[in-house]
Amino acid sequence: MTNEQLWVKYKEHNSNEAKEALIIHYVSLVKIIAGRLFTSYNAHVEFDDLLGYGVIGLIDAIEKFDHKKQIKFETYANIRIRGAIIDEIRHLDWIPRSTRQKYKRIEDAITKLQAEYGYDIPDEIVAEEMGMPLDEYLKLLGEVTTYSVVSLEEKIDDNTSFDIKSSNQDFEPETHYIDEEMKMLLADVIDKLPEKERLVLQLYYYSELTYKEIAEVLSVSESRVSQIHTKAISKLRISLKSVY
Template sequence: MKVYKMTEQLWINYKERNIQEAKDELIIHYVALVKIIAGRLYSSYNAHVEFDDLLGYGIIGLIDAIEKFDHKKQIKFETYANIRIRGAIIDQIRHMDWIPRSTRQKYKKVEEAIANAQKKYGNEMTDEHIAKELEISLDEYNKLMGEVTTYSVVSLEERLEDNSNFDIASDSVDFQPEDNFTNKEVKRLLIKAIDNLPEKEQKVMQLYYYSDLTYKEIAEILSISESRVSQIHTKAIAKLKLTLNDLY
């Protein structure tokens, strides 16, 4: 309670009295949140970016969140800041354009194969069905999923950033009233789509997006390999993107 009161006073000092030192203290207080978000994204992008770079991008998002946050509204700052911090990091990653065109093309083929297989087999769809649609062996399919997994995460994050200002794992939407209906509808359909995923895909999505666990931690919980977690995640993301594609 003491920490909450202190933080509340910082917001009052900054927003109502324009004391810049209070803003600096808010940045220091919430930088741990940036580290958590940057750390989770780093587990997906570590082969291509430095953690310190992600941290820097995230701090830019944190400052933006602090400047735009309305402390009088009955919404937790952490929820609001999560959206801004993640958005700032993803936006910078997009501009880096480090993903080869060939990887984007491969992922597009994977998405198309999953869409076709899902139409034919519904929730009974297996990796074998997807491999068949791609006209490759199961071993080749597993290798392909490993190649495109990083882009799959970026792809979904980009889609959410482009079309709605909310975090898939949050209980709240951003404060733009004109977007509120669209955000709620997209979130409702995404949650429904996650609920319709096979049990293991649901579990991976919940542990990754709601529990903030890394692939390694999820692998330990489910007693499977990290690469298998990556494959399951990639397939689940492709299915969720199909839901978004139906909306836009």
């Protein structure tokens, strides 16, 4: 039985067997999304937990999906699955307040210095602004890497809400506009980042390389990749804070 037939059987004839078949068919999508997020959160949550959260999102997506609309299920489900996982991670509240405070100090310093230096701010200058030795600042960047990713995820999720409400486009017009505006803003900021920061973002998010693999490409240490990633993410988040 084809996927199209399964959708008709489930949505139009309320077949539990068809629903189960759809879940089994699309669970591979959950594994891909959970695996991708696991690279950011593995020190704090088990992969099987992320997989479980994602399956909940998949089931929700299958139940709410309108198979008659002109949109691929994978596109819709990706958003629901990722959102379900991120929501559950938020509820865990595993990030210490001290880490959040440390990251805010970095973000505040970069925000202040961007007015003078733009997006290419030397580490030495940020360390001086924070009143700490360079090695201590670099160590701090590594410590808050995971939270920097989480904070950006939350900022993006808080300002986008996807759903299928129109037969003419994938999402509601207002939401579609906000989503496109955010993409344009992030793309503009990424274009202004120093070359290494742009490259790390490209390799991590688009090529989906690990820190270890990126380190080999750039001929630097994994800790240095982590530091570069944190700086790039903080600049993206600052740009979103200024608008949303």
